[in-house]
Amino acid sequence: MLDATIPVGVSGEDLDIRSDGAVLRGRLVRPMGTQRAALVLHGATGAPARYYRGFAEWAARERDLAVLTYDYRDFGASLRGPMRASRATLADWGRLDQGAALAALARIYPDTPLWVLGHSVGGLWMGWHPAMGRVSRAITIGAGLTHVSDHPWRYQWKARVFWSPPVRALARVAGYLPGGLVGLGADLPRGVYEDWRRWCTTRGWHLSDVGRTLPLPDPARVTARLRMIAVADDDLVPPDAVWRARALYPEAMKEQKVLRPGDFGLERIGHIPPFTRRNAVLWPAILD
Template sequence: MLDAALPMGVSGEELDIRSDGAVLRGRLVRPRGTPRAALVLHGATGAPARFYRGFADWAARERDLAVLTYDYRDFGASLRRPMRGSKATLADWGRLDQAAALAALARTCPGTELWVLGHSVGGLWMGWHAGMERVTRAITIGAGLTHVTDHPWRYQWKARVFWSPPVRALAAAAGYLPGKLVGLGADLPRGVYEDWRRWCTTRGWHLSDVGRTLSLPEAGRFRGRLRMIAVADDDLVPPAAVWRARALFPEAMKEQKVLRPADFGLASIGHIPPFTRRNAVLWPAILD
């Protein structure tokens, strides 16, 4: 299905992506001419694909990229049943859905150079994705192995409340996490919240489950260029946690970059806001 709400010079379509029994809703935008690369954008936990629409359209129009955005299983536009009945986990989103989206992009844009952009949790699973050996460039932003003690004190109390037994009990009683009630905004499947909670309160984040519920990632799958971006005032994933994730990509050609608000004439940036339209001044620094 064609997408009519697109800027001049960009064409697009909606598509379904099959992922291990689930069907994900995606949106592919293309530049007017031949794309110089095709990029899949793996989003942050709780950020629906529509949140990245402005960035995707800009990247297609201004940087000649074909860009695939999508929602993880049982979330956003991919929610096809009551969330209360969802069995989705954050591990499913990272291992299965991100890999399926990359494979769908490769099929849809054959012969085109493949790029990956991972925001937050979207940048932590590439070692589990078959097909990463074909990716020539990857960018992560705000993607780190974060422990609750990494947060500055001004945010840490909020995180500890979010992971507290009462919020966990609320998710158990509702059958999902009611996001608006706890200040997140978007609802989450209960299994996604449980994985997220466990990893943020355990050293090593998801690596703490390797050998139990997770296989060992194949770190050598990606040997291309990797730009790891931290945001100086990111309370959720501070720069130290981002640099800790370097160990996930031992074979990549790594570059580190810090976005500082003052460098862009901004009062603040934070964790989620880099992809808002009002912060479009940041987009060239992310992608170029």
């Protein structure tokens, strides 16, 4: 379905993506001319696909990229029923839904170079995605194997409250995590919160479940040129946690980059805000 509300210079359409029994709602934005690559954007936990809309339109218009954004199962525009009935997990989002979105883009563009951009959790699962073998360039931002003790003290108390037994009990009673009550904003399926909680309070993050509830990834799939971006003032995923994730992709050609607020005339950047329109000054540094 064509979208007539997007800016001049790009075209867009909504589409459905099948993912292991779930249907994900996606949006593909294309440049008006020939695209030089097709990029899938795997979003952060709790960040709806609409949040990335400005970035996707800019990348299509200014960088000639076709950009696919989408919402994970039972979240955002992909929510099909009451969230309390959802059985979705964060592992489903990372392993299945991200893999399905990349595979869908590969089918749409069989002869176009494929790129991946992963924000936060969106950058930690590439070894599970079969279509990564076709990807020539990958970028992660704020994607790290974070333990609760990694947060600076100014944020650590908030994180420990977020993972505390009362918040876990709230999610159990409600049947989902009411994001507005705990400062997250977006509601999350209970299984997503449970995975997230367990991994952020366990060394090694999701690797702690590999060989138990998670199958083995295949790091050899990820041979793309990989730019790993950390944000200097990211309290949620500090740079040291981002560099720790290098071990996930031993075969990739890796580049490390740090975004510092002062370099862009900003007072702060943080974890989620790099993709807001007011921080568009960051976008060339992420993509170019």
